Structures are given as structure tokens and as C-alpha cells.
Amino acid sequence: MDLNRFTGSIPPTIGNLSNLLVLSFAQNNLSGRVPDSIDDLVQLTEFYLDGNNFSVDIPQGLGQWRQLEKMNLSHNSFDGSMPSAIFNISSLSQSLDLSNNYFTGPIPMEVGNLITLGRISISNNRLTGDIPSTLGTCVLLEVLHMEGNFLTGNIPESFVKLKTIKEMDLSRNNLSGKIPEFLASLSSLQPLNLSFNDFEGPTPSSGIFGNSSRVSLKGNHRLCANTPESSLPLCPELGSKGENKSVVLKIVIPIAVSAVVILLLCIVVILLRRRKEEPALQHSSLHIQKIRYEDIAKATNGFSLVNLVGLGSFGAVYKGTLPFEDDPVAIKVFNLNQYGAPKSFVSECEALRNTRHRNLVKVITLCSTVDPTGSDFKALIFQYMHNGSLERWLHPEDHGYDNKRFLSLGERINIALDIAYALDYLHNQCATPVIHCDLKPSNVLLDLEMTAYVSDFGLARFMCTTSTAVPANSTSFANLKGSIGYIPPEYGMGGQISSKGDVYSYGVLLLEMFTGTCPTHEKFIDAMSLHKHVATNFPNGVAEILDPTMLQNDLDGNSEIIQSCVLPMLKLGLSCSMASPRDRLGMAQVSAAILDIKHEFELYSGGISVSDS
Structure with a gap:
């Protein structure tokens, strides 16, 4: 019944067809819940529901099937935890496809029960946690797809047992650690995709890793290679021999000690100077100017609404032009009557004083004074952003x-x-x-x-x-x-x-x-x-x-x-x-x-x- 335009749900009476060997509702527009009566189809060898919109739970009774060899539930809307019952169908020997659904949580440890399975795909779900080590007991596995999830941790050492594996895709997860050397010894492995994870350290250089067309490692920015032929950056040298290290230490230690002493003296001098000076924000490329309340009032046309470009939690931002700046500036005037505004001014000054980056807003100067009424006045002047x-x-x-x-x-x-x-x-x-x-x-x-x-x-x-x-x-x-x-x-x-x-x-x-x-x-x-x-x-x-x-x-x-x-x-x-x-x-x-x-x-x-x- 596949490749039609059936809608609605599967009728519960499907369970009456107890002698069915193959059942396929693939590529329709069916939805809703898979009826529990489907548990009675214990003679099934192949079961296909892919390409529909089924949701809710998968019946737990499926775990009683003992003849099933192929199952495809991909491209549906199944959500929640992966049903452990499926991984209790020990007869599954050819393929299991649960990809492109909305399964969440960890992969059940019971996946190790499928010791005769040839192909498994659980890609493009929302699975989290580590890859279960029990998957290594599926020693006849030839194809493994787990890409497009949120899996973490290392590649299990138990994967060394997957001697028949031909295709493995673990890409687009959050896996980390070093790439195991044993992957190079899996002689049948052809395409290996480990891209877009967080692997680190040197990559193996033998086996499949000797052929860049068979391995994808892009998107792992902490990987390196021990050979210049690789497209990855070379790993840093592991160091010199003992005698070379001792010579280096004899030279480096006195220089380092001298540098530290000089640095400490410089810091002391700077601190003493700062005590005598009025605190001010600094910027590596701008000369800090003294600025008065009158300068800001004039720059903003008396804090005119025409110049107002934004309101925030602790004040207002105006566009203006200062006497010593050719380009317009943004002037953030703090409303000190607002609870938390004085502390916000201090926090922002401290943060901006201690940070320098091309993608952080650039401060030009500040104004901390009193206005004509004698009230405290505080403002920060930034580079104006035209967009x-x-x-x-x-x-x-x-x-x-x-x-x-x-x-x-x-x-x-x-x-x-x-x-x-x-x-x-x-x-x-x-x-x-x-x-x-x-x-x-x-x-x-x-x-x-x-x-x-x-x-x-x-x-x-x-x-x-x-x-x-x-x-x-x-x-x-x-x-x-x-x-x-x-x-x-x-x-x-x-x-x-x-x-x-x-x-x-x-x-x-x-x-x-x-x-x-x-x-x-x-x-x-x-x-x-x-x-x-x-x-x-x-x-x-x-x-x-x-x-x-x-x-x-x-x-x-x-x-x-x-x-x-x-x-x-x-x-x-x-x-x-x-x-x-x-x-x-x-x-x-x-x-x-x-x-x-x-x-x-x-x-x-x-x-x-x-x-x-």
C-alpha cells in the first residue's frame, strides 16, 4: 500500500491479518498513532511506515516480533525517547531506519541486542548523551548513520569490534576527544564522516586516513596532522630531547625571571601614576578628551527628541557631534534616578576599560560631573553606528x-x-x-x-x-x-x-x-x-x-x-x-x-x- 495518497490513520483491524509477511504503508500521508493491534502481526519479516506523519508512541508490543528482518520508520514525527522495545527484536538482521524523526534523549543501551543487524540509521533526530558502548556488540554491522544529532562524548572503544563496517557517519554532533587509532584498522571502512564535531589532537595517518577522499574531518578545528600531506594544520612538535631541554631551561629561566621583575616594576609605576590621575576610559586608537556637561548639552541640542535614537533600562541614547570629533557620536546619558543606573554606569566603565575587540562597541570618552542644578550627571560617548x-x-x-x-x-x-x-x-x-x-x-x-x-x-x-x-x-x-x-x-x-x-x-x-x-x-x-x-x-x-x-x-x-x-x-x-x-x-x-x-x-x-x- 505504499506510494499512494492515503490519509487518516491505520485501522485497528490491521491486527487481524496475522499471517502477513510484509507490510508497507510507506510514502503516504498517514498520521496519528500506530494502533496497538499491530503487535499481533508476529509473522512480519518486513515493516515500512517511512514517509508519513505518524506521531506519539510506538507500540511496545513490537518487541515480541521474532521474524522481522527489516524495519523503516524514518521521515515521520515520532518523538520522545527511542522505544527500547524495538531494540529487543533480536531477529532484525538487515536494516533498521529510525532517521528523520524527533526522538530525544539518549540512545537506549539495548541497541546492543541487535547483534546480527547489518544497517542502522538514527540520523537527524535530537538524540543526546554518549554513544552507548553496547553498539560495539553489533559485530555484523556494515552501515552506521548517527549524523545530525546532539550526541556528546568520545567514540566508544568497543567500535574496534566492528570489523565488517563499511560506512560510518557520525557528523554534525558534539562528539569530542581524540579520533581513535583503531578506526584506521577497520579495513572494510570506505566513507567515514566525522565532520562538524569537536574532535581534537592528531589524526591517525594509516588505513582509511591515508586517503582524504574517503574521510571527512572538516569542522573539527582542534584536529591536527603529523604529516604535511594532510589538509589539516601540522601538530606542534612534541619537544626536544632531554639535553636540549636543559640547555633551553638554562637560557629561558634567567630571562623569564628578569622579565617578570621588570614587569612588576612597570605595574607598580603605572599604579602609582593612576592614583594621582582622574580615572578615565582609554582606547588604543583615540585620544581621550576632557568633556563637560555643556559640551554634551550642546552636542544633543539640549537633549532634543530630534537627537534621541534610543531608550534603555538605565537611560537614553542621543546622536550628537562633539567639538573634537568630526564624525557623529552616540551619547548614552544615564538616568541616575533609576534604580541600578549608577551601578550600571560603573559596570559598563569597568567592562569597556578592560576589553578591546573589533566587534565590541568602541567608547570614546565619558563624562562624570554635575548638571546646572547640582545633580550628578554621567554619560558615555561611543562611536555612532549608522545602521x-x-x-x-x-x-x-x-x-x-x-x-x-x-x-x-x-x-x-x-x-x-x-x-x-x-x-x-x-x-x-x-x-x-x-x-x-x-x-x-x-x-x-x-x-x-x-x-x-x-x-x-x-x-x-x-x-x-x-x-x-x-x-x-x-x-x-x-x-x-x-x-x-x-x-x-x-x-x-x-x-x-x-x-x-x-x-x-x-x-x-x-x-x-x-x-x-x-x-x-x-x-x-x-x-x-x-x-x-x-x-x-x-x-x-x-x-x-x-x-x-x-x-x-x-x-x-x-x-x-x-x-x-x-x-x-x-x-x-x-x-x-x-x-x-x-x-x-x-x-x-x-x-x-x-x-x-x-x-x-x-x-x-x-x-x-x-x-x-
Whole structure:
């Protein structure tokens, strides 16, 4: 009954056909629940439901079948945990296909019961956790597809037993560790795809790894090679012999000690000078000018509404021109009557004083004085961004703009990469790591070249250098405002502030960039959220949820670009916005993945390249 246009559900009376050997409802439009009566078809040798819209649970009674050799449930809408009953069908010897559904959670350990199975595909689901070591007991396995999930951990050592394996695809997961040497000894293995994971260290050089056309390793930026013939970077040298090390140490240690002493003396001198000077923000490429209240009042035409370009939690932002600046500037005036505003001013000064990155908003100077009434006055002066905020581009109608000029796919990828670079710098490259705590589209600014800059560090927190989390006694959710829709769930439960909180906000922002849907949209009620909305439609239904302007004007039905660029971006957004912090990626890994996606896009778009950020 396959390849028809049947709709509705399978009738329960199907269980009466107890002598059936082959049953196929493939490639129809059937939906609903698979009836429990199907358990009675114990003589089946082949069972096909692929290419429909079945959902809910798979009957547990299937585990009683003892003649079944082939099962295909792919391309449906089955969700929840993978039913362990299927892995108890010990007669499955030819193939099992559960791919392209919505299964979640770990792969059942019972998969090891299928010791005679030849082919298995569980790709393109939402499976998490480690690959079960019991899979290594499937010693007759020839084809293994697990790509497109959220699997973590190492490749199990038990895979060394898969002597008959011919094809293995573990790509597009979050696997890590070193690539096992034993994979090179699997002589039957032809295509091996380990791309877009987080493997590290040297790759094996023998066996299949000696032929680059049979192995795909792209997207693993911590891999290296021991031979120059590989396309991977060479591994660093393991070091010199003992006698060479001792000579080097004799030379290096005195130099290092001298350098440390000189450095300490310089630090002491600098600290003594700073005590005598008024604190001021510094910028490596701008000369800091003293600025008065009168200068700011004049630059903003008396804080005119005409000059007003934005309102925030702690003040207003004006466009203006200062006497010592030829270009317009953005002037952020703090409303010190607002609770938390003075602390926000200090936090932003500290964050900006200690950070330098091309994708962080550039501060020119500050003003901390009193106004004509004798009240405290504080303002920060930034480089003005002519293209406004990302918020304005994603939701132009909400800000009084038309949508004639939209963000192209290439611009979205570049902006996402710019933001990822900025967060990676804040989390991993600052002397004292910084947590932004309020990442959202209105806090991402765009210059004339559409380069993105992360701004508004009023809620920023400095991390302890020994931990990625701020101790609970140093800050709490009570004084962390953030923005609804972008705040990670653990903050709402009193959890510690950590870099993974910024990752969550970034993930939500990424999903918003590609769907054009705000996380606070009125349709997200009860338990529904932007993350769940995308996850429900990923990967087969993404065309229904993508930003229409991008879909109609930029993608134009190009399935290759959707497959190679859009789906990986959405998957990153989903990975970053997972409910549990430990399931989220780090920003270094995210940056590397988006850079790969950008290169893929440039190949598909005719070689038009935008320089790497």
C-alpha cells in the first residue's frame, strides 16, 4: 500500500491479518498513532511506515516480533525517547531506519541486542548523551548513520569490534576527544564522516586516513596532522630531547625571571601614576578628551527628541557631534534616578576599560560631573553606528521602518559570526573573563559596512578566573535584570551567572535572526518557546518557519544552501539554547562552526567573499 495518497490513520483491524509477511504503508500521508493491534502481526519479516506523519508512541508490543528482518520508520514525527522495545527484536538482521524523526534523549543501551543487524540509521533526530558502548556488540554491522544529532562524548572503544563496517557517519554532533587509532584498522571502512564535531589532537595517518577522499574531518578545528600531506594544520612538535631541554631551561629561566621583575616594576609605576590621575576610559586608537556637561548639552541640542535614537533600562541614547570629533557620536546619558543606573554606569566603565575587540562597541570618552542644578550627571560617548541596531533590521515594522531593505542570508551569517567572535573574546580571551548578561538584538549595533558590535555592558559581570561561574554571594537574579525571552532558565531558578548564560541568549538571538520571530511573540504561550517552535519544525519543516524575506528574496528555493548553511545555523541556535547549561556549546566552538558555514555559503554564492572577522 505504499506510494499512494492515503490519509487518516491505520485501522485497528490491521491486527487481524496475522499471517502477513510484509507490510508497507510507506510514502503516504498517514498520521496519528500506530494502533496497538499491530503487535499481533508476529509473522512480519518486513515493516515500512517511512514517509508519513505518524506521531506519539510506538507500540511496545513490537518487541515480541521474532521474524522481522527489516524495519523503516524514518521521515515521520515520532518523538520522545527511542522505544527500547524495538531494540529487543533480536531477529532484525538487515536494516533498521529510525532517521528523520524527533526522538530525544539518549540512545537506549539495548541497541546492543541487535547483534546480527547489518544497517542502522538514527540520523537527524535530537538524540543526546554518549554513544552507548553496547553498539560495539553489533559485530555484523556494515552501515552506521548517527549524523545530525546532539550526541556528546568520545567514540566508544568497543567500535574496534566492528570489523565488517563499511560506512560510518557520525557528523554534525558534539562528539569530542581524540579520533581513535583503531578506526584506521577497520579495513572494510570506505566513507567515514566525522565532520562538524569537536574532535581534537592528531589524526591517525594509516588505513582509511591515508586517503582524504574517503574521510571527512572538516569542522573539527582542534584536529591536527603529523604529516604535511594532510589538509589539516601540522601538530606542534612534541619537544626536544632531554639535553636540549636543559640547555633551553638554562637560557629561558634567567630571562623569564628578569622579565617578570621588570614587569612588576612597570605595574607598580603605572599604579602609582593612576592614583594621582582622574580615572578615565582609554582606547588604543583615540585620544581621550576632557568633556563637560555643556559640551554634551550642546552636542544633543539640549537633549532634543530630534537627537534621541534610543531608550534603555538605565537611560537614553542621543546622536550628537562633539567639538573634537568630526564624525557623529552616540551619547548614552544615564538616568541616575533609576534604580541600578549608577551601578550600571560603573559596570559598563569597568567592562569597556578592560576589553578591546573589533566587534565590541568602541567608547570614546565619558563624562562624570554635575548638571546646572547640582545633580550628578554621567554619560558615555561611543562611536555612532549608522545602521542602527539588529533589532531594527529584524523587526522594521515595530520601529516605523519598511522592509524594503532586508538582511540577506550572507549578512545574517556574518553578523552571527561577529557576535560569536565578541562573546568568545569576552569569555575566553580577556585577562578577566566577562559575562555580558544582556545579549539581545537591540544591543547589537551595525556600522556602515554591516559589521556587528556588541554593546551595553551595564549588566556585565566579571568571572572568577578559577571558575566559569560567578559565586552566588556576589550577584543574584534579584539584581540581574536582563531581558525577558533571552534570560537563561537557570537564572530564573536562582542559578549562578555563567558564560553559558550568554550562550543561551546567543542561541535565542540566532534563532530569531533566521526565523524573524521574537522570543516574546504572543504565540509563545504556556510551555511553547522560540526554541521549541524551531525544534518542532527541525529539520524537515524549517521552510515553514524561516524569515519570509530571506526565504523569498535570498534563498529562492535553493535546497543546497538551506541544507549546507541554514540548517547548520538553526542547529547551532538549538544547541546554544538548550535548557541545561552543560548541554550548550562554548563560544569558541560556535565561532569555528559558523566560520565553516560562512565558507560553505561563499562557495554556493559564486565565490563572493566577505573578509573574515
